[in-house]
Amino acid sequence: QILILDFGSQYTQLIARRVRELNVYCEIQPFYDAPELTPDIKGIILSGSPCSVRDAECPQVDLSKYRGKVPILGVCYGAQYMAFKNGGHVLPSEIREYGRAKLSSIDSKNALLKNITIGSQVWMSHGDTIKSLPEKFKIIASTPTVEVAAFQIEDEPTYGIQFHPEVTHSLEGKQLLENFLVEICHCAQDWTPDVFADVTIAELKEQLGNDKVVLGLSGGVDSSVAAMLIHHAIGTNLYCIFVDNGLLRKNEYEEVLASYKNMGLNVKGVDAKQQFYSALAGLSDPEEKRKAIGRTFIEIFDQEAKTIQNVKWLAQGTIYPDIIESVSVKGPSATIKSHHNVGGLPAKMNLKVVEPLKTLFKDGVRLVGKALEIDQKILGRHPFPGPGLAIRILGDVTPEKVRVIQEVDYIFINHLKITGLYDGVWQAGAILLPVQSVGVMGDERTYESVVALRAVASVDGMTADWVHLPYDFLSDVSNEIINKVKGVNRVVYDISSKPPATIEWE
Numbered sequence: 001q002i003l004i005l006d007f008g009s010q011y012t013q014l015i016a017r018r019v020r021e022l023n024v025y026c027e028i029q030p031f032y033d034a035p036e037l038t039p040d041i042k043g044i045i046l047s048g049s050p051c052s053v054r055d056a057e058c059p060q061v062d063l064s065k066y067r068g069k070v071p072i073l074g075v076c077y078g079a080q081y082m083a084f085k086n087g088g089h090v091l092p093s094e095i096r097e098y099g100r101a102k103l104s105s106i107d108s109k110n111a112l113l114k115n116i117t118i119g120s121q122v123w124m125s126h127g128d129t130i131k132s133l134p135e136k137f138k139i140i141a142s143t144p145t146v147e148v149a150a151f152q153i154e155d156e157p158t159y160g161i162q163f164h165p166e167v168t169h170s171l172e173g174k175q176l177l178e179n180f181l182v183e184i185c186h187c188a189q190d191w192t193p194d195v196f197a198d199v200t201i202a203e204l205k206e207q208l209g210n211d212k213v214v215l216g217l218s219g220g221v222d223s224s225v226a227a228m229l230i231h232h233a234i235g236t237n238l239y240c241i242f243v244d245n246g247l248l249r250k251n252e253y254e255e256v257l258a259s260y261k262n263m264g265l266n267v268k269g270v271d272a273k274q275q276f277y278s279a280l281a282g283l284s285d286p287e288e289k290r291k292a293i294g295r296t297f298i299e300i301f302d303q304e305a306k307t308i309q310n311v312k313w314l315a316q317g318t319i320y321p322d323i324i325e326s327v328s329v330k331g332p333s334a335t336i337k338s339h340h341n342v343g344g345l346p347a348k349m350n351l352k353v354v355e356p357l358k359t360l361f362k363d364g365v366r367l368v369g370k371a372l373e374i375d376q377k378i379l380g381r382h383p384f385p386g387p388g389l390a391i392r393i394l395g396d397v398t399p400e401k402v403r404v405i406q407e408v409d410y411i412f413i414n415h416l417k418i419t420g421l422y423d424g425v426w427q428a429g430a431i432l433l434p435v436q437s438v439g440v441m442g443d444e445r446t447y448e449s450v451v452a453l454r455a456v457a458s459v460d461g462m463t464a465d466w467v468h469l470p471y472d473f474l475s476d477v478s479n480e481i482i483n484k485v486k487g488v489n490r491v492v493y494d495i496s497s498k499p500p501a502t503i504e505w506e
């Protein structure tokens with residue numbers, strides 16, 4: 001594996017994803033928790049950082065335990081850190097070095113730069129720059145304004161680059177990373193979704209033995225893939241529970257339950273609509289609504305799990321970004337969070353937790369799902385929040401409002417599917433506003449609800465932009481909604497990005 005030491009850069013996770021895309025397994029560790037060198041570590045990447053190496057409190061790591069023993073690639077701060085620590089000069093850049101630059105000279109015999117072309121576009125993003133290198137550090141690439149764009153330490157597989165190969169704006173960045181992984185670290189590029197699935201299933205068999213496991217399915221990608229991995233390992237000892245909270249999309253409960261049964265899962269559907277509606281009655285504060293839904297889910301799941309004799313484990317679809325958070329540059333205090341999809345559940349139930357996806361990113365989860373031949377309908381689904389339509393009905397939730405927003409959502413999503421736009425949109429849905437407006441239908445005055453449509457493009461939900469859906473498309477969807485859904489006479493489209501807005505309205 002490749003070890004990525006994180007100094008807090010916004011791009012650290014992106015480095016990890018690129019390495020995984022090259023079929024090499026890697027893990028991120030915060031700089032203050034740098035592990036000892038073990039034989040399975042084939043190379044080390046030092047990330048960037050929002051800090052400057054000139055700050056007294058900048059992130060530090062003792063590299064002597066790695067240097068010369070295993071290849072090292074410092075990216076941006078990582079490169080500056082090595083130069084600075086060995087007596088080089090790192091100063092604030094005279095010209096702000098952000099954005100595109102072109103490599104104007106390259107040592108093409110250097111293994112790191114194999115097949116990288118002169119004039120290759122790279123992405124710079126740094127306030128500091130290496131002004132002079134220590135002895136034994138030699139320049140291997142430059143741009144017109146950054147002389148030390150890349151360096152190597154003589155007779156050592158230690159490299160530094162001041163640009164970011166992990167972002168797509170560095171057009172040959174992936175080639176450079178592949179050079180590091182394959183030519184320099186001699187990684188085998190054999191970490192594929194199939195291998196991950198086989199290895200994980202074997203490990204789960206070992207870990208779980210004949211124990212019984214309970215898992216809450218949500219209809220989403222993560223819990224479905226986690227369930228299938230465990231199902232392959234222990235078969236009918238996996239007990240899945242799929243709760244109808246009355247806040248799902250139209251027909252979703254029946255359809256998803258049917259596909260789970262087709263996949264051979266041992267799944268119990270629980271109709272708990274009334275419990276959720278009772279728990280939500282009269283609540284209009286978003287946080288109170290979320291808490292009521294979370295509490296009710298735990299009660300129901302706990303009740304159902306208790307009917308399974310001798311269950312020992314709770315399985316969850318936790319993924320890598322839930323576990324690692326960007327390193328706080330202030331130190332270890334505010335760093336790694338332990339996230340659970342259903343907060344509080346493991347503690348209450350006194351079960352051991354198994355999380356087979358906890359080393360994967362979302363795109364990796366989808367690829368493993370594909371390797372396991374899970375239905376594309378489940379793998380390609382847009383994310384849908386745990387509290388469901390309750391956080392898309394602003395104000396209090398009633399069964400009638402759920403019906404209205406289910407119909408609206410159904411028309412919107414269906415149009416996205418039939419026009420081929422669905423897969424290009426990261427997430428979409430409809431929101432019922434607590435607003436009535438005047439309209440006219442035939443000769444009659446109407447006074448009915450307003451709904452908003454939202455469609456966003458995103459990579460991980462942390463930031464998002466609204467999708468520029470075609471006007472004709474919006475016009476068709478709006479007409480159908482107003483004509484077919486009783487109680488709605490006006491449709492608006494949300495054109496806010498995140499930040500400053502969020503994806504959900506509550």
Ligand code: XMP
Binds near residue numbers: 290383384385461498
């Ligand atoms: P926001 O609204 O924070 O949403 O921009 C980002 C992503 O998270 C989803 N989301 C949730 N998912 N429980 C969930 O499981 C929640 O309480 C929750 N709130 C938001 C949202 O749908 C989007 O994909």
